[in-house]
Amino acid sequence: MKDMNCEDILIQKSALLDGEKAELSDEQINAHLAECEACRRQIEQMENTIVLLKRQKRGEQDADLWSAIEKQIGAQSEAVSPLKWQPFAALGVFLVIYKLLEMLPERDPGWALKIVPFILVAVLFGFLKENPFKINSELILEK
Amino acid sequence: MDDRTIIERCLKGEKEAFGFLVERYQAQAVGHSLAILANREDARDATQEAFVDAFQALKKFDLARRFYPWFYVLLRHRCYKLIAKKHEAQNIEDAEIIAPQAGVSGEERLALEKALLSLSREDREIITLKYLDGFSYDEIAELLEIPRGTVMSRLFYARKQLHAKLTGKFH
Numbered sequence: 001m002k003d004m005n006c007e008d009i010l011i012q013k014s015a016l017l018d019g020e021k022a023e024l025s026d027e028q029i030n031a032h033l034a035e036c037e038a039c040r041r042q043i044e045q046m047e048n049t050i051v052l053l054k055r056q057k058r059g060e061q062d063a064d065l066w067s068a069i070e071k072q073i074g075a076q077s078e079a080v081s082p083l084k085w086q087p088f089a090a091l092g093v094f095l096v097i098y099k100l101l102e103m104l105p106e107r108d109p110g111w112a113l114k115i116v117p118f119i120l121v122a123v124l125f126g127f128l129k130e131n132p133f134k135i136n137s138e139l140i141l142e143k
Numbered sequence: 144m145d146d147r148t149i150i151e152r153c154l155k156g157e158k159e160a161f162g163f164l165v166e167r168y169q170a171q172a173v174g175h176s177l178a179i180l181a182n183r184e185d186a187r188d189a190t191q192e193a194f195v196d197a198f199q200a201l202k203k204f205d206l207a208r209r210f211y212p213w214f215y216v217l218l219r220h221r222c223y224k225l226i227a228k229k230h231e232a233q234n235i236e237d238a239e240i241i242a243p244q245a246g247v248s249g250e251e252r253l254a255l256e257k258a259l260l261s262l263s264r265e266d267r268e269i270i271t272l273k274y275l276d277g278f279s280y281d282e283i284a285e286l287l288e289i290p291r292g293t294v295m296s297r298l299f300y301a302r303k304q305l306h307a308k309l310t311g312k313f314h
Contacts, residue, residue, distance in 0.1 A: 011299045018273065020280045023292070049306045050274075056255065058275035059242040061173040063187060066165045069194045073158060076195070 006032075006039050013043055017050055091124050146210040153201055161198050168211060169194070172218055174240075178271040179222040179264050181238040189225050193218040212285045219268075219287075226264070240271060258308035266301035273298055 009032045012022040022029065033039055095117055144163060152160035169190060176186040176193075196217045204213060241256050243249065259267050272278045272286065280298075284291045 011296050014299045014302065015280070015295050018280070018298070020295070045306055046302060049302055049309065052251070052255065052309070053270070053274035053302075053305075055247050056252070056275055057242045057244055058174050058271065059177075059239045061170050061177060061183075061186070063169040063173045063190065065169050065173075065187065065191050065194065066162045068191055069165055069198075070158075070162065072191070072195050073161070073198050076199070 006036060009033070009036070009039055010042055010046070013039075014046055017043075017047060087124055087127060091120055094120055147206055150201060150204060150206065150210065153198070158198075161194075161201075164197075164210065165194055168214065171211070172214070175215065175268075175272075176218055176222050177238055178240055178259075178275075179219065179268050180225065181240075181260055181264075181267075183238060185225055185229070186222075189221040190218065193221040196221065212282070215286045216288060240267075241275065254309065258305055261308050262301065262304055265297070266304055269294070269297050270301050270305060 009024070009029055012024045013029055013033070015022045016026075016029070033043070098116060146164065146167075149160050149163045153164075172190045172193065173186050176189045177183060180186050180189060193214065197214050200217070204210075238260060239256070240259055241252050243252060259270065262270070269283065269287070272283050278286065280291050280294045283294045283298075287294070289297075
């Protein structure tokens with residue numbers, strides 16, 4: 001018992017003083033305390049601090065945040081309209097048709113026609129007012 | 144109206160219903176951010192931003208959970224984001240974490256307030272959650288997203304720090 005770390009005992013005892021369950025039994029803790037005066041002194045200090053803290057209450061804070069939050073939510077939902085799927089579907093159909101045309105035998109579309117897919121993609125993002133290369137600094141890493 | 148009903152209404156597109164949640168928790172949330180930021184204005188800003196974050200993330204909210212512990216995680220995130228953004232020293236003079244009350248002398252309250260403000264943000268946060276709000280270890284573990292055993296040891300060391308700051312004042 002003497003080898004038991006004083007700090008471990010104190011941590012466990014502090015949980016009991018907080019009215020919480022400890023991971024060690026009362027017997028284990030008390031047996032150590034009976035032999036360790038340094039721990040007993042520390043517990044007395046701990047009790048005084050806890051008594052002092054338990055007499056206090058958190059200050060009540062005045063807050064009326066809803067009007068500002070409502071504006072912010074409203075502004076953001078107007079600014080960030082969800083991406084619609086229809087333009088992407090239309091682009092997909094155009095690209096498939098283009099590829100089929102390209103695959104037709106004995107047809108060699110000139111270079112001007114080859115850049116059509118790039119133009120279509122650029123037009124789509126221009127239409128959606130979205131920058132596909134934009135990095136969102138507000139992204140939050142999820143656990 | 145309970146939190147779950149409010150959130151369900153928000154999810155159906157009733158944006159105004161979110162106002163009930165804000166009204167219900169804003170004072171508590173500002174108090175909690177104040178304990179971390181030790182600055183009233185910053186605490187209000189962080190709380191406001193956290194509510195906006197919460198509104199935007201409501202779709203991900205698990206309706207089986209309680210709202211406030213989930214929100215508290217967003218609130219802490221906003222507080223620490225604000226700290227990272229503001230590199231200059233914080234003005235801690237206008238923070239009133241502890242309420243004046245009958246039976247507690249002004250001198251005692253001010254000394255404790257000063258000692259709390261001299262602690263690290265993490266120590267101050269966990270001490271105030273435990274003793275000013277009366278949360279259990281399990282509840283603190285949920286709020287801070289740490290194991291119960293870590294709550295136990297962190298509280299022990301935080302209290303030890305607080306005692307060191309207070310030594311000679313009230314013991």
